[in-house]
Amino acid sequence: MDTITHTLFGLTLYGAADKRELQKNEKRALLVTTLVGSQIPDADVISRLWDTEGMYQMWHRGITHSIFLVPLFALLIYWLVRVLFKVTDMRYFYWAMLSVFIHNTADVFNAWGTGYFEPFSDARLTFGVIPIVDFVYWGIFLVAWLVARRQNVRHTVYRYAWAAIFVHVLIQSAQGAYLYQSYATEHDEVALSASFIPTQFTVVTKTDDTVSIFSDSVYQSSVLQYELTSADDADLTPLFDENKEALTLKQWSPFVVVVDEDERLGLFDPRFFDGESSFLYEYIEL
Known part of the structure; x- marks a missing residue:
């Protein structure tokens, strides 16, 4: 967080x-x-x-x-x-x-x-079921603070706030687990990234060298946003020799997309792909 x-x-x-x-x-x-x-x-x-x-x-x-x-x-x-x-x-x-x-x-x-x-x-x-910045948390905190100002026994209000946070995490986790399992039956690897909007998820899958990025929710149909091809057969030794952060990123990420172009060799975490690139992208110029 x-x-x-x-x-x-x-x-x-x-x-x-x-x-x-x-x-x-x-x-x-x-x-x-x-x-x-x-x-x-x-x-x-x-x-x-x-x-x-x-x-x-x-x-x-x-x-x-x-x-x-x-x-x-x-x-x-x-x-x-x-x-x-x-x-x-x-x-x-x-x-x-x-x-x-x-x-x-x-x-x-x-x-x-x-x-x-x-x-x-x-x-x-x-788990990827709660966004880095969760405005639901902030809303619960704000409501608790406003209500507690008018109560004599304030600690009770904040305990209810913690109960609300627990319920929120439980609901998000249940939805994330359902989506994860529904994709895991058809793909080799699956990763989740929660949207800022509750119940909305980005689901990233990898099968062979194909990485697919979906927008999905238990309340709506899946929408394929991007389909990427990972150059998994590329020799990444020059990349790892010259860019140590690339080796760390490969170890850190659930799975990566490898980019092997005429002038660039690199890899990125597809969970943070925005249509053009990922902010977790390490590469070298060839």
């Missing part, structure tokens, strides 16, 4: 806590806990500073988004608020765990995916 959404996750998690018996410093500690927990996995963006091998595509949302690092991040946050706010209640550790878990798990549901099981698996886990 984007930074704004992760911040809203942290604020809504803070809002869902019953703070009626907390002192001012305890409330501040809880706010820092949920906000830092909702952002800390994305600290991996600094890896771009020392990336000389073109590995940033794998490093970003890699090990820092692993389910196995959740307790380590939570322990770090707990130590931070304990030092800053002189709190010792272990509930801050559990709130930190929940914040980091929500961040890492939420990112699995969009097309970018995460290294959810690193370091035991370098596979990029992605």
Whole structure:
């Protein structure tokens, strides 16, 4: 998800806590806990500073988004608020765990995916059923904030907001799973990418060297948008020798389209194809 959404996750998690018996410093500690927990996995963006091998595509949302690092991040946050706010209640550790878990798990549901099981698996886990920026999330957050302003027990409102988010993800996931299975029976490989409009999906398939991109929904007929031919027999050794990001992209993507032209050799992720190119496109000029 984007930074704004992760911040809203942290604020809504803070809002869902019953703070009626907390002192001012305890409330501040809880706010820092949920906000830092909702952002800390994305600290991996600094890896771009020392990336000389073109590995940033794998490093970003890699090990820092692993389910196995959740307790380590939570322990770090707990130590931070304990030092800053002189709190010792272990509930801050559990709130930190929940914040980091929500961040890492939420990112699995969009097309970018995460290294959810690193370091035991370098596979990029992605469901593609929630867009990177989900305006349904934002709408739920906004409604919860407006309603909570008029309520005495505000944390109850935010807990209903979390329930609404869960239902939204469940509905999107069920539709995505149905579409995925319906295409998987006829194609070698399938990938999903959710549209900004709920219930709408881009379904990308690959069979042999043909990549097809469909617009589909459980409520409408499938529409073929683009059909591409991947030059899978091309020798990509010169590309990988000269452009390290290309090798990383091939490892990162579910599958790629290979471009072998007179003046260009490259590959791109078809999930982000816009009719002319993909913003995840690595190539060399020949």
